[in-house]
Amino acid sequence: MTSILMIDDDMALTQLVAEYLQLDGYQFTAVHQGPEGLELAKSNAFQLVLLDIMLPGMDGLTVLKQLRQHSYCPVLMLTARGDEIDRVVGLELGADDYLAKPFSPRELVARIKAILRRVELVQQQQQPQASSLQVNQLKLDSAKRQISVLDNPLVLTATEYQILELLMRHAGDVVSKEDLSQLALGKRLQPYDRSLDMHISNIRKKIAQYDEGEKIQTLRGLGYLLLQGDN
């Protein structure tokens, strides 16, 4: 059961969100005061926190700052329309995403799912994983931190290795650029950030040295994909 906590003083809004999220099968709790919300959030009983910036008593950014002293619980910030500054500060303080009010419940649910999916990816990574696996001509040896193509070991940088490992461990699935950026580069994907593209380009070049057939596929607007051979 996934539990979500909302900290927002707008009762009508929390009521509305409660209905939508419960329809989607989430356990939902709302509180309307900063300090109260902070206490609940620190308890680690919630998988995600929806946090309004404008709060009576204790400012949302303050809540976030204090929460981060204790917990890495994912936080989705709710900001007043176009309040760019709050957004930037919030993301620096460790918010996972932000959403401008007013938002459609639909978009809220989409953002929540995106965050939860990413958290799940991270948790997967932390669990013990197969120390070696093979995708087509690519062979991963995570003990040696090495990937080979047709038995030729690739000379990859740390970042390149992480990206390719991610793609290999999710071979057959699309991996979004957003996910790749957060998991391999450790930062959110910004609008004109091309560094991930460069890493992909370099990885492709290195693979192509040994195998022209093994390709990382691009799915425009969605992400990248390493195709499993046999399907």
Place this chain on the structure above:
Amino acid sequence: MTSILMIDDDMALTQLVAEYLQLDGYQFTAVHQGPEGLELAKSNAFQLVLLDIMLPGMDGLTVLKQLRQHSYCPVLMLTARGDEIDRVVGLELGADDYLAKPFSPRELVARIKAILRRVELVQQQQQPQASSLQVNQLKLDSAKRQISVLDNPLVLTATEYQILELLMRHAGDVVSKEDLSQLALGKRLQPYDRSLDMHISNIRKKIAQYDEGEKIQTLRGLGYLLLQGDN
């Protein structure tokens, strides 16, 4: 029970609309002042708001702007005849449709139903949906974002995928071009806009590569339809 709120200072008109809508089984409330209407609308107790542009006290566009700070409740604007500017501004502010005064009650009801039907479609989409389903020879795998015909995966663009998924999820029902445009393209269908027709054409071409029998049916003036095969 569907509740509709009308914000208009013309008492004779609200009386007239009240009679028609109540005949159609709607719960109807009318107020004649902007601020009063805004308060009621923000309560999220109504499924739709009819909003006059010309209001004493607070302008209709201002009401809409403030309402949108809090709520995505559907709004149908009522404008003076041919007041194109108000219309454009209103739609930018997030009105769902507009209707020029004087209007026939019959047309009003038609517009209301169109909006409510679309809102319902959107809400359906927000609810958890089957991650895979099959319609005749078409197989949808929403986890992989892939649709296959006779086990041949289609190479669809993001937009094409969305359109075809919508048609599949409503197989056997007519889906209007207006709905398809709003849900898949994210914009209202304009008078001479042919882009949706093009997407349909391209989807048909891609399906026909593998199965000549599987057809998206056209219902002239109504929309498109994917027929459920087995009957």
Place this chain on the structure above:
DNA sequence: CAGCCCTTTACACAACCTTTACGTTGGCTT
């Protein structure tokens, strides 16, 4: 300060969506 690596910049290209243009269809009027 040299070397490595990541990121940014810049430009070209490809994929995609939309518009244009013209042909066809189907319903409706006369």
Place this chain on the structure above:
DNA sequence: AAGCCAACGTAAAGGTTGTGTAAAGGGCTG
């Protein structure tokens, strides 16, 4: 039944956006 017209089908052109990649920039480490 003929003719009209709006809706539709689709090829081709146009415009926009995302992606590929070379090259330059910048930071870190030894």
